Amino acid sequence: MFKGFLDELNAIDDDLLGEDAAWTGVSGLVRVHDVGREQAAGFGPSETILTVRLIRVQRSLVAAPVEGDVVTLAASSEALTVIAEPILDGDGYWVCEVREGG
Amino acid sequence: MAVLDKCFAVAAAVEALLKTACPGADVRFDPPKAFSIGAGGAVAAFGGDAEEQPDSPLTSALLHHGLPVYVVGAGVGAAGRAATRALVGQIEAAAAADRTLGGLVDHLWIAPEFSGVSAAEALGADAAEWFPLTLMAEYSVSR
Numbered sequence: 001m002f003k004g005f006l007d008e009l010n011a012i013d014d015d016l017l018g019e020d021a022a023w024t025g026v027s028g029l030v031r032v033h034d035v036g037r038e039q040a041a042g043f044g045p046s047e048t049i050l051t052v053r054l055i056r057v058q059r060s061l062v063a064a065p066v067e068g069d070v071v072t073l074a075a076s077s078e079a080l081t082v083i084a085e086p087i088l089d090g091d092g093y094w095v096c097e098v099r100e101g102g
Numbered sequence: 103m104a105v106l107d108k109c110f111a112v113a114a115a116v117e118a119l120l121k122t123a124c125p126g127a128d129v130r131f132d133p134p135k136a137f138s139i140g141a142g143g144a145v146a147a148f149g150g151d152a153e154e155q156p157d158s159p160l161t162s163a164l165l166h167h168g169l170p171v172y173v174v175g176a177g178v179g180a181a182g183r184a185a186t187r188a189l190v191g192q193i194e195a196a197a198a199a200d201r202t203l204g205g206l207v208d209h210l211w212i213a214p215e216f217s218g219v220s221a222a223e224a225l226g227a228d229a230a231e232w233f234p235l236t237l238m239a240e241y242s243v244s245r
Contacts, residue, residue, distance in 0.1 A: 040136035041222035043232040044172050046146050047136035052226035083228060097226045099178070 010058055010092060020074035021055075023062050029074055030061040033093075053100070055080060056093045065094050070102045105152075108243045109167065113149050115203040116169050116237055120145050123196035124173075124189050139230055143175040143189050150236070160245075167239045168213065172220060172232040179228075186233050197237065207241040 018031035033056040040047045055071055069082040079102030086094040103111065117131040126142025133146055152167035173193065175185020194212060201210050213236040221229040 035226075038138075039224045039227070041224045041227075041230070043174075043220040043222040043230065044146070044170065044234060045148060046133050046172070048144070048174075048222045048230055048232075049136045049138040050222060050224045050227040050230060052224055054226040095225075099228060 006092065007060075014058065021057075022072045022074065023057070023065070024069040024071075026062055030057055032057045032071060032073075034073065053080070053098050055082075055096045055098050056089075057096070059088065059092050059094060062094060065096055069096075071096075071098065072102065103243060105163070105165075105243045108241065109149075109152050109165075112152075112167055112203065112207060112239050112241065113169065115206050116239070117147060119196050119200065119203065120147055120171065120193065123192045127189060139174055139176060141176050143173070143185055145174075145189065145193075146172045146232070147237075158242075162242045162244050164240065164242050167241070169237045169239070171235050171237055173235065174230055174232045182228075182231065186231065190233055190235065193235070193237075203239070207239045209240045211238050212236065213238050 014031035018033050020029040021032045023030050035054040035056065037052050038049050039052050041050050065082060065086045067082050067085055071080045080098040081101055082096045083099045084097040086096045089095050121129045124145050128137065128140045128144040130137060131147050132149055148170045150167060150169040152165045155164040155166060158164040173186055173189045175182050175189055177185050197210050197212055202208065203210055215236065217234060219231040219233055221231050223229045
């Protein structure tokens with residue numbers, strides 16, 4: 001029952017906050033969440049600011065994303081490359097670290 | 103020159119040397135806050151420690167002052183590492199060209215040590231690989 005609620009919630013989340021994108025090896029467009037922010041990270045005795053970019057996508061839309069996949073955002077045509085092994089979160093979304101460029 | 107005056111003067115001279123050696127980089131000394139890596143890379147230097155040598159004379163002290171410096175070039179992967187190496191080379195050349203910091207110290211050199219890069223990492227970003235080196239200055243101060 002709860003999985004059904006979660007699926008419905010995720011679908012609404014995708015509709016309202018997601019955007020269309022093409023994904024390597026997946027036919028048609030999928031809904032993704034493009035998350036960008038800056039974050040401080042430590043080195044030696046100090047910290048530097050890194051620009052963080054993550055793409056979240058439902059597992060039901062992209063079953064097995066892998067490092068090297070290219071995600072092309074439909075609206076902007078921006079291409080992003082997955083730079084690390086994706087991590088599955090507790091809500092059924094793959095969290096993919098990406099770098100600008102295809 | 104008194105101990106603290108000399109140590110601060112050496113630190114300031116090292117900061118000036120780094121800024122001259124890496125004109126396109128964001129060079130910061132004892133940065134109190136996190137900062138971004140610019141298009142020309144970045145250099146972070148620190149005051150470090152000055153230690154008296156045991157064979158110092160009674161009226162003055164011979165100090166070995168190690169100033170940690172971290173260097174990172176712009177870019178990721180091989181391009182980023184090449185940019186970092188280029189900045190390190192510029193610092194090496196600047197130190198070799200002015201071994202006395204304009205007469206302030208007896209000798210300046212880069213410590214022949216390497217402890218691996220210090221990577222700043224966050225989920226969703228390529229790691230920024232900071233290259234550590236230590237600038238060593240030897241000089242005397244009055245007691």
